[in-house]
Amino acid sequence: MAKTLRSTKDLVSAGLVDEGAEVIAKTEEQFSIAITPAMKQQMQQFSTVTDPVARQFIPMAEELVLLDEELADPIGDDPYTKVKGITHRYPDRLLLKPLHTCSVYCRFCFRREKVGQGSEGLSNTELDAALDYIRTHPEVWEVILTGGDPLIMSTKRLQYIVQSLDQIEHVKVIRFHTRVPSVEPERVTDEVVRALKVKTAVYVVLHCNSAQEIGEPQRHAIAQLVDAGIPMLSQSVLLKGVNDTPEALEALVRTLVENRVKVYYLHHGDLAQGTSHFRTTIAEGQSLIKALRGNVSGVCQPLYVLDIPGGYGKVPLMPTYYDEAKGQVEDYQGMIHQYPPQVG
Ligand SMILES: *Cc1c(COP(=O)(O)O)cnc(C)c1O
Ligand code: SF4
Numbered sequence: 001m002a003k004t005l006r007s008t009k010d011l012v013s014a015g016l017v018d019e020g021a022e023v024i025a026k027t028e029e030q031f032s033i034a035i036t037p038a039m040k041q042q043m044q045q046f047s048t049v050t051d052p053v054a055r056q057f058i059p060m061a062e063e064l065v066l067l068d069e070e071l072a073d074p075i076g077d078d079p080y081t082k083v084k085g086i087t088h089r090y091p092d093r094l095l096l097k098p099l100h101t102c103s104v105y106c107r108f109c110f111r112r113e114k115v116g117q118g119s120e121g122l123s124n125t126e127l128d129a130a131l132d133y134i135r136t137h138p139e140v141w142e143v144i145l146t147g148g149d150p151l152i153m154s155t156k157r158l159q160y161i162v163q164s165l166d167q168i169e170h171v172k173v174i175r176f177h178t179r180v181p182s183v184e185p186e187r188v189t190d191e192v193v194r195a196l197k198v199k200t201a202v203y204v205v206l207h208c209n210s211a212q213e214i215g216e217p218q219r220h221a222i223a224q225l226v227d228a229g230i231p232m233l234s235q236s237v238l239l240k241g242v243n244d245t246p247e248a249l250e251a252l253v254r255t256l257v258e259n260r261v262k263v264y265y266l267h268h269g270d271l272a273q274g275t276s277h278f279r280t281t282i283a284e285g286q287s288l289i290k291a292l293r294g295n296v297s298g299v300c301q302p303l304y305v306l307d308i309p310g311g312y313g314k315v316p317l318m319p320t321y322y323d324e325a326k327g328q329v330e331d332y333q334g335m336i337h338q339y340p341p342q343v344g
Helices: 006-011 020-029 037-040 124-135 157-164 190-195 216-227 246-258 283-294
Strands: 092-095 142-143 172-178 201-207 232-237 259-265 303-308 315-316 328-330 336-338
Touching: 006 020, 037 216, 037 336, 092 124, 124 157, 157 172, 157 190, 190 216, 216 232, 232 246, 246 283, 246 336
Parallel strands: 092 142, 142 172, 172 201, 201 232, 232 259, 259 303
Antiparallel strands: 303 315, 328 336
């Protein structure tokens, strides 16, 4: 059984990085390395320039470049951390982060300061304190499990959390944000699927950035969840060299919907440290969104969002088509039509 690659040395032995890659070894001091066998399998070339899967997981020298505007806490989670493991920013929903480890370490990760091998997750006592916070806050309609990756917890812990939440009357929705069905699909076992089947609505949001991540094992893992009646949504990060062309983005959203995953968010790249080589401009993102509209099924359309630094939350960055002052609307092919403003 192939193992997850966890160091520059592993990457060199596996042929993913050239011999003598001292620069790459430096990136390892900043952020853990992990590439699962499933993701190595989906790489067509071991090139961070031409391969959209390799680019997400193989470290690059550019990670060592830090810009002034880049932040250790790019989306402002810290001020909203109420008790350890809980980020409560919005009125009706909060994040529960039981662990800080993942199957893979994505080189663009916006939680890279918190996430990684050796970062401590919640102890059992801390987990119970986090669950108590949820119990005593009746406005919490939805609990979003994230991390780290919540689907790499032991089935026993997963069951404990899901069942505890299921017993809280005011929690109506439990949402998982995970990369597991894509990056480590063999973890989606019958046991895990059973642990997610409770009275309360459970949604699984798959973090996936390239159609090339989805092969046969991934299709099977997604089908296991959806066949069990668990609705799935997707979130993707807009990444230069991965999905920043109309063709790549179209292939991604079509692949997701073909596998019964409703496309949800396309995140603009956060100002995480050492990730400038992945960021596009917002104008580029908007032009990609325009390329999808009309040409690709409405079910495949993501909402393009920015998480405002400082913890002010996510806002849509969608292009506008209606110009009220001119009384004009633009169609998906770029033609302008009259649409008079409504009076009174
Ligand atoms: C992104 C995020 C959520 C979820 O936002 P949705 O728009 O509901 O998907 C909730 N809480 C925090 C702190 C977040 O960063
Ligand atoms: S799976 Fe998510 S939290 Fe983990 S490294 Fe990737 S982006 Fe970061």
